[in-house]
Amino acid sequence: MAKPASSNTRAVTANRLRDGAVVFRTVTGGWSSRIADAETASSETDAARLLAQAERDAATAVVVGPYLIDVAEIGGELRPTSLRERIRAYGPTTPMAGVEAVPYL
Amino acid sequence: MYQYDHFDQEFVDQRVTQFRDQVRRRLTGELSEDEFKPLRLTNGLYLQLHAYMLRVAIPYGTLSAVQMRMLAHIARRYDRGYGHFTTRQNIQFNWIRLEDAPDALADLASVQMHALQTSGNVIRNTTADQWAGVALDEIEDPRIWCEIIRQWSSLHPEFSFLPRKFKIAVTGSPNDRAAVRVHDIGLRMHKNAAGEIGFEVIVGGGLGRTPLIGKTIAPFLPKQHLLSYLEAIMRVYNQAGRRDNIYKARIKILVHEIGVEEMRRRVELEWEGLRDGRLQLDASVVADIEQRFARPVYEKLPADSAEVALLRFKDKAFGRWMRANVVPHLQPGYAIVNISLKPEGEPPGDASAAQMDAIADLADAHSLGEIRVTHAQNLVLPHVKITDLPAIFARLQHIGLAADNIGQVGDIIACPGLDFCALANARSIPVAQRISRHFADAKLGAEIGDLQIKISGCINACGHHHVGHIGILGVDKHGEEFYQITLGGSAENAASIGTIVGPAVAYEDVVGAVDNIVRTYLDTRNADERFLDTVRRVGISPFKERLYAAA
Numbered sequence: 001m002a003k004p005a006s007s008n009t010r011a012v013t014a015n016r017l018r019d020g021a022v023v024f025r026t027v028t029g030g031w032s033s034r035i036a037d038a039e040t041a042s043s044e045t046d047a048a049r050l051l052a053q054a055e056r057d058a059a060t061a062v063v064v065g066p067y068l069i070d071v072a073e074i075g076g077e078l079r080p081t082s083l084r085e086r087i088r089a090y091g092p093t094t095p096m097a098g099v100e101a102v103p104y105l
Numbered sequence: 106m107y108q109y110d111h112f113d114q115e116f117v118d119q120r121v122t123q124f125r126d127q128v129r130r131r132l133t134g135e136l137s138e139d140e141f142k143p144l145r146l147t148n149g150l151y152l153q154l155h156a157y158m159l160r161v162a163i164p165y166g167t168l169s170a171v172q173m174r175m176l177a178h179i180a181r182r183y184d185r186g187y188g189h190f191t192t193r194q195n196i197q198f199n200w201i202r203l204e205d206a207p208d209a210l211a212d213l214a215s216v217q218m219h220a221l222q223t224s225g226n227v228i229r230n231t232t233a234d235q236w237a238g239v240a241l242d243e244i245e246d247p248r249i250w251c252e253i254i255r256q257w258s259s260l261h262p263e264f265s266f267l268p269r270k271f272k273i274a275v276t277g278s279p280n281d282r283a284a285v286r287v288h289d290i291g292l293r294m295h296k297n298a299a300g301e302i303g304f305e306v307i308v309g310g311g312l313g314r315t316p317l318i319g320k321t322i323a324p325f326l327p328k329q330h331l332l333s334y335l336e337a338i339m340r341v342y343n344q345a346g347r348r349d350n351i352y353k354a355r356i357k358i359l360v361h362e363i364g365v366e367e368m369r370r371r372v373e374l375e376w377e378g379l380r381d382g383r384l385q386l387d388a389s390v391v392a393d394i395e396q397r398f399a400r401p402v403y404e405k406l407p408a409d410s411a412e413v414a415l416l417r418f419k420d421k422a423f424g425r426w427m428r429a430n431v432v433p434h435l436q437p438g439y440a441i442v443n444i445s446l447k448p449e450g451e452p453p454g455d456a457s458a459a460q461m462d463a464i465a466d467l468a469d470a471h472s473l474g475e476i477r478v479t480h481a482q483n484l485v486l487p488h489v490k491i492t493d494l495p496a497i498f499a500r501l502q503h504i505g506l507a508a509d510n511i512g513q514v515g516d517i518i519a520c521p522g523l524d525f526c527a528l529a530n531a532r533s534i535p536v537a538q539r540i541s542r543h544f545a546d547a548k549l550g551a552e553i554g555d556l557q558i559k560i561s562g563c564i565n566a567c568g569h570h571h572v573g574h575i576g577i578l579g580v581d582k583h584g585e586e587f588y589q590i591t592l593g594g595s596a597e598n599a600a601s602i603g604t605i606v607g608p609a610v611a612y613e614d615v616v617g618a619v620d621n622i623v624r625t626y627l628d629t630r631n632a633d634e635r636f637l638d639t640v641r642r643v644g645i646s647p648f649k650e651r652l653y654a655a656a
Contacts, residue, residue: 018132019202020156061134064152082584084523088154092524094452094534 010047011038011071011078012054013088014063022088023063025054031063035078035089040071106169106475107252108397109217116259117214120221124148125207132204149220150206153527157201159183160223161213165233165251165275166194166478168218170465173476175216177461183209188461190446190454192518192569193272194232194478195223199525221259226267228258228339232274234282235479239441239487241433245294245302247277249395250331253386256394257332264339268346269354271339272311284480284596286310286319287572289356290338295325303327308338308368309360312566316602317357320365322372328391333384337376341368401473401488406438410491423498425551426509431494434487442472442486442497443479445508445516449545452534453519454482456506463504471497481518481557483511513550514558514623515541518569522562522579523586529562531579531586531612536560539616544623553623555635559594572596574637575622576603577615586612592622592648593640606649618652625651 012025023031024038032038041047047068054066070081080086087093109117124144131141145151149160161176168176176196180188183205184198191197201209213219222230231251238246254273258264264271275292276283285291291307304326310319326334342356345363360368417424430443444464446454456464468476468486471493477485489497501507510516517540520526522533537560544550559573563580570576576591588610591603610618623636625648630639640648 015152015156018204020152022155058138061132064138083586084154087523091155092534093532094524094538 008042009071009073010041010050010068011035011080012050012066013038013069013085014054014058014066017061017064020064024089025050025057025066029053031057035071035080038071038078040078041068106167106398107164107248107394108399110397114214114217117217117219117221120148120219121207121211121214124210128203128207143225145203145206146224147221148206148210149223150201150203151224151527153199153525154523155525156199157203157206158525159198159201159206159209159220160191161196161198161218161220162223162230163194163196163218163478164230164255165237165248166235166480167237167248168476168478169216170468170474170476172216172218173461173465173468175212175218177458177465179209179212180458180461182212187455187457189452189521190456190478190482190484192480192482192520192567193230194235194480195230196478197521199521222255224270226269226271227265228254228261228267228271228273231255231258232272232283232288232480234276234278235477235483235485236282236432236441236487237277237477239434239436239439240278240282241435242278242280243435244279244296245277246398247275247283247292247294249391249398250292250294250304250328251275252394252398253332253391254335257335257384264343267339267343268348269351269356271342271356273335279598281596281598281600284569284572284600286600287312287316287569287596288319290335291319292331297325301327304331306334306338309357309365310600311355311357312569312571313355314352314564314566315355315358315361316566316571317361318600318602319357320360320368322365322369329386329388330380332386333379333382334372334376336384337372337379340375341371345371401475403436403439403488404490406490406492408437410438413491413494416495422502422507422509423495426498426501426507427494429509429513429551430511434489436488438491440489440491440494442489442494443511444484444486444501444506445510446483446506447510447516447541448505448508449515450538450542453517453537453541456484460504460506463500464506467497467500481516483516510550512555512557514544514553514556515550517541517558517560518573519560520562520567522560522568526562526567528565529579530564530581531562531588533560533562533568533577533579536577536579536588536612536615540619543616543620549623553627553636555637556623557595557637558619569596570594571602572600573603574640575619577619580609582609588612588615588618590615590618590622590652592645593637595637604645606645607653621652622648 027039274283274288277294287310293305306323307319472486517537519533519537523529560577561568561570572594578589594603
């Protein structure tokens with residue numbers, strides 16, 4: 001698969017402390033398991049501000065290890081540009097056969 | 106199977122209680138992640154891409170039907186209905202919630218299981234030959250010694266902060282099935298000229314970023330000195346092993362840098378003060394531990410079954426499975442059944458809760474309640490009556506685990522890779538699935554014969570790619586998955602590190618490349634020559650030329 005063009009748009013992701021689920025920092029200052037809800041930043045200043053807010057949530061035991069990821073709007077949807085982050089956002093590419101997939105919380 | 110005594114049980118129960126309180130304090134924010142991380146890792150709990158991952162220890166790969174049912178219960182109740190058996194004879198659950206982890210560990214403790222020594226810079230869970238105690242070629246059951254090592258190394262105060270993790274493997278057979286030459290310490294039991302049994306001690310093997318074959322530091326160590334000698338090695342490593350660079354911190358780097366002669370000199374010097382001390386193993390102590398293994402009681406049976414022999418010819422599928430998956434047992438009338446966790450096109454090493462329950466039932470009905478886990482990510486029913494084989498095969502077909510591919514092209518080792526692991530650079534499981542599917546469709550497995558393909562999603566080499574006959578290493582090239590292919594590796598007696606065949610290939614091209622390599626082998630081999638032997642005879646050039654000819 002071709003690598004999407006490098007993007008300056010960023011979002012903040014982390015793992016939720018209590019269950020480890022992949023979450024994204026939202027526009028309302030919460031955390032969502034859907035990347036569509038993520039707040040994006042297109043300047044360095046905005047990205048730094050977004051990360052600083054997220055780090056406060058790490059300090060108060062809401063999430064673990066927040067960091068910035070590159071995102072891009074592809075086909076009208078916000079998507080991470082790297083394969084690693086797409087796997088985090090949408091799950092493993094190889095679910096175990098015969099096991100019912102559990103929808104993300 | 107080893108049965109816990111009062112001390113073992115209390116120790117494991119206490120750890121659950123401690124961890125429950127640690128988790129509570131983390132969830133309320135009393136503990137920061139930096140404070141909590143070493144505590145959770147000490148209890149086998151990692152944070153991976155999608156969730157917490159719990160790695161449960163299966164000491165020397167032996168477990169009871171009761172324990173297997175508990176693993177099924179953990180999969181159902183706390184995970185998504187499956188588990189992943191690993192190359193270290195452990196099991197990993199990929200979807201654990203932190204808030205559930207203490208309950209999961211309490212459930213495990215109720216059946217004498219835990220997640221200790223599955224993480225951190227400590228002596229990890231000791232691994233062994235999966236056919237220990239039942240193999241025809243065995244000199245002595247290595248698990249007694251693994252258990253002694255477990256008891257000595259668990260929470261050893263001096264070795265709780267080693268420079269890096271430390272892995273020990275033990276084989277009691279002349280044919281190494283425990284990969285002892287690629288462990289930090291490998292122990293190979295053998296007889297000396299006087300007929301006494303002792304250990305060849307091999308040190309400084311390992312895979313990862315710097316793959317090295319271990320070197321013999323003691324050709325014959327009498328059994329009573331095992332722990333004092335191990336302690337001497339650990340002391341030398343603990344003091345001289347590098348702590349400045351995580352990639353140079355394993356004992357293999359120390360042994361490589363100072364040489365095995367100097368390593369031996371230092372170890373022997375340290376050992377002088379230890380050898381006749383409190384670590385000397387009394388025969389009575391060893392006998393006590395051996396007794397806790399409660400040896401299986403076999404029936405006196407005829408060596409063969411005419412009925413089963415006939416069925417092998419009448420039922421081709423049963424015959425193929427017998428040939429590939431069933432091996433002789435030291436007890437007449439019994440067999441060792443290897444269950445492949447590599448059904449065509451499925452993720453290697455995965456088992457669903459229903460499959461785990463079914464295997465536990467099979468073990469109760471046909472294998473004296475015992476199961477083994479192999480470092481090749483398969484399972485074993487170690488004590489099966491030959492006359493029960495047709496019933497077992499039928500049941501395995503029913504649960505989708507009758508693949509007749511042990512040791513063949515479909516029996517691929519793969520780490521979890523980028524689909525699950527936070528360290529990975531590229532995916533492993535889908536590569537394994539594609540290769541498996543390709544050769545299953547071509548119905549080539551039996552014709553190709555012995556062929557070990559091992560896949561790792563990063564240089565840490567959990568998939569043992571360096572010692573695969575065909576090794577595949579996933580790398581990240583500017584955001585794209587590429588795979589470096591090596592040929593001629595082996596973890597067995599004549600252990601060797603594979604040679605890189607040429608430039609890495611793209612994800613889409615891996616199956617074609619492996620097919621190309623296999624075709625070269627089929628065209629080049631002498632009669633009955635194994636893949637590995639062909640590579641060793643002709644070198645990599647013929648493979649390389651044909652693989653890159655089109656490019």
